[in-house]
Amino acid sequence: xxxxxxxxxxxxxxxxxxxxxxxxxxxxxxxxxxxxxxxxxxxxxxxxxxxxxxxxxxxxxxxxxxxxxxxxxxxxxxxxxxxxxxxxxxxxxxxxxxxxxxxxxxxxxxxxxxxxxxxxxxxxxxxxxxxxxxxxxxxxxxxxxxxxxxxxxxxxxxxxxxxxxxxxxxxxxxxxxxxxxxxxxxxxxxxxxxxxxxxxxxxxxxxxxxxxxxxxxxxxxxxxxxxxxxxxxxxxxxxxxxxxxxxxxxxxxxxxxxxxxxxxxxxxxxxxxxxxxxxxxxxxxxxxxxxxxxxxxxxxxxxxxxxxxxxxxxxxx
Amino acid sequence: xxxxxxxxxxxxxxxxxxxxxxxxxxxxxxxxxxxxxxxxxxxxxxxxxxxxxxxxxxxxxxxxxxxxxxxxxxxxxxxxxxxxxxxxxxxxxxxxxxxxxxxxxxxxxxxxxxxxxxxxxxxxxxxxxxxxxxxxxxxxxxxxxxxxxxxxxxxxxxxxxxxxxxxxxxxxxxxxxxxxxxxxxxxxxxxxxxxxxxxxxxxxxxxxxxxxxxxxxxxxxxxxxxxxxxxxxxxxxxxxxxxxxxxxxxxxxxxxxxxxxxxxxxxxxxxxxxxxxxxxxxxxxxxxxxxxxxxxxxxxxxxxxxxxxxxxxxxxxxxx
Numbered sequence: 001x002x003x004x005x006x007x008x009x010x011x012x013x014x015x016x017x018x019x020x021x022x023x024x025x026x027x028x029x030x031x032x033x034x035x036x037x038x039x040x041x042x043x044x045x046x047x048x049x050x051x052x053x054x055x056x057x058x059x060x061x062x063x064x065x066x067x068x069x070x071x072x073x074x075x076x077x078x079x080x081x082x083x084x085x086x087x088x089x090x091x092x093x094x095x096x097x098x099x100x101x102x103x104x105x106x107x108x109x110x111x112x113x114x115x116x117x118x119x120x121x122x123x124x125x126x127x128x129x130x131x132x133x134x135x136x137x138x139x140x141x142x143x144x145x146x147x148x149x150x151x152x153x154x155x156x157x158x159x160x161x162x163x164x165x166x167x168x169x170x171x172x173x174x175x176x177x178x179x180x181x182x183x184x185x186x187x188x189x190x191x192x193x194x195x196x197x198x199x200x201x202x203x204x205x206x207x208x209x210x211x212x213x214x215x216x217x218x219x220x221x222x223x224x225x226x227x228x229x230x231x232x233x234x235x236x237x238x239x240x241x242x243x244x245x246x247x248x249x250x251x252x253x254x255x256x257x258x259x260x261x262x263x264x265x266x267x268x269x270x271x272x273x274x275x276x277x278x279x280x281x282x283x284x285x286x287x288x289x290x291x292x293x294x295x296x297x298x299x300x301x302x303x304x305x306x307x308x309x310x311x312x313x314x315x316x317x
Numbered sequence: 318x319x320x321x322x323x324x325x326x327x328x329x330x331x332x333x334x335x336x337x338x339x340x341x342x343x344x345x346x347x348x349x350x351x352x353x354x355x356x357x358x359x360x361x362x363x364x365x366x367x368x369x370x371x372x373x374x375x376x377x378x379x380x381x382x383x384x385x386x387x388x389x390x391x392x393x394x395x396x397x398x399x400x401x402x403x404x405x406x407x408x409x410x411x412x413x414x415x416x417x418x419x420x421x422x423x424x425x426x427x428x429x430x431x432x433x434x435x436x437x438x439x440x441x442x443x444x445x446x447x448x449x450x451x452x453x454x455x456x457x458x459x460x461x462x463x464x465x466x467x468x469x470x471x472x473x474x475x476x477x478x479x480x481x482x483x484x485x486x487x488x489x490x491x492x493x494x495x496x497x498x499x500x501x502x503x504x505x506x507x508x509x510x511x512x513x514x515x516x517x518x519x520x521x522x523x524x525x526x527x528x529x530x531x532x533x534x535x536x537x538x539x540x541x542x543x544x545x546x547x548x549x550x551x552x553x554x555x556x557x558x559x560x561x562x563x564x565x566x567x568x569x570x571x572x573x574x575x576x577x578x579x580x581x582x583x584x585x586x587x588x589x590x591x592x593x594x595x596x597x598x599x600x601x602x603x604x605x606x607x608x609x610x611x612x613x614x615x616x617x618x619x620x621x622x623x624x625x626x627x628x629x630x631x632x633x634x635x636x637x
Contacts, residue, residue, distance in 0.1 A: 018440070136352040
């Protein structure tokens, strides 16, 4: 791949150039998704298949990984298992085939719920605050607006660990360590900067004339905001919300340092899914798959807004 | 939860619950007060969760505070922490590790990302589908994915080593991507490049699409060679976009914690111990809160200062 062949020589490329470009891009795309496909495949392997040498591409699929993820099991002697009443469910059967019995549910479900509660809670707050602030910056002459906006953006430049040190002490004083509300507030603060920047971009694009017409018709500012601007900004607000949700969903550093149990989300939990002797890779892969699927879905949905989201609205298209 | 995903309905609800007297007063608000009323909550939140802790950290950075001993007598040590950090050879070693990571991962991402953008811009059939596929890694949680890469990098059983040995003939157990002092710094660059190349690609693609066709048509009339067109049209016009991508990536790479913490956690030795990992060790394993606060301030000033200088340069390029 050299620059000459890749540069525009004419505006529309010849079929040959297109075919070559397509081949290289598709090859890259295939290589780049191999790790993701491998995660999906490992989730359906047995533990021994997951760590087989050479790595197994073809294998007999099993749901052991998923069962392992959601249950706590204990190893028993075959005699003990034989003495039990016959298994009533398919997962009981699956576990007993490995000389184990289910001792109870694992913490996976509460961790998923934490991820959802903290994700949606912080997204809602950040988008709510961000919508108001973005409207303020977009429509009114705010003194020092540029400085304030830059201040809002600059809070994103702190390394998360640097923020976590004082937050850790502050939350310890306030009793917010390992609480949902503490994590929601923290993620809201991180997300609000993104929300303000993105939404200001979206609102700048809504013609002022709409509101002015509403004001002439006797609407108050707040009514005009509610009935004219908000519906117009709905797509932008939805896209912003998804970006905030993805951030909260994926966040690891704060969750690792500020939660330990009650409010722990999935990212710090997944690496600690261990079986007998090390990580239980099929269960880790199962958790990872379930964790990634919503993001893959949203990435596809958001395709057109992606560029804006990742550049804080600096690049629009 | 009583929260609703539609702010509109909440606004309605709040409006309905607001006492009439207050409501009347709000309705009579001047634009100026509305602006402040709208902006203030976000600013207050950021002050409480970001700025107040930052000020606290600045104060702590002049003390010997250890957060696992909250009742120990607090002693102000002046600039001792800063002096310790800036004269510590390990810290400078760590900075080199960080610089290696930041520079190489960005260089690779720019080269591959820009190259891919040029190819995708050829608009071959199904390009839009494959673009989405390429974009996937960057949307995923670096921690969760980084954790999974440790399996792929296992010397015996890992897929990565197997594929490398398949193409090169090197036995798969003869090299360790994570355990080897020489390879580990490149391993984190590799995974970061895998994740973030699409980021640079997407921004470059926007840059390429912003170039109007007539410029190329004019160049064609002037019989400019494709090589010349690339250097005189494509590159200068994409440059502001590329620089923006580099800015965002540099800030993120400098802050990098999650993926590396799970992949190598700074090891082997301290060959992949990026600044954030050192910070975590000092603050949450050795509990040297005063020292690590000073370190955090130094890091922040570095990022902030570098970003400011860079933005000035970026604006100059844009104006050209």
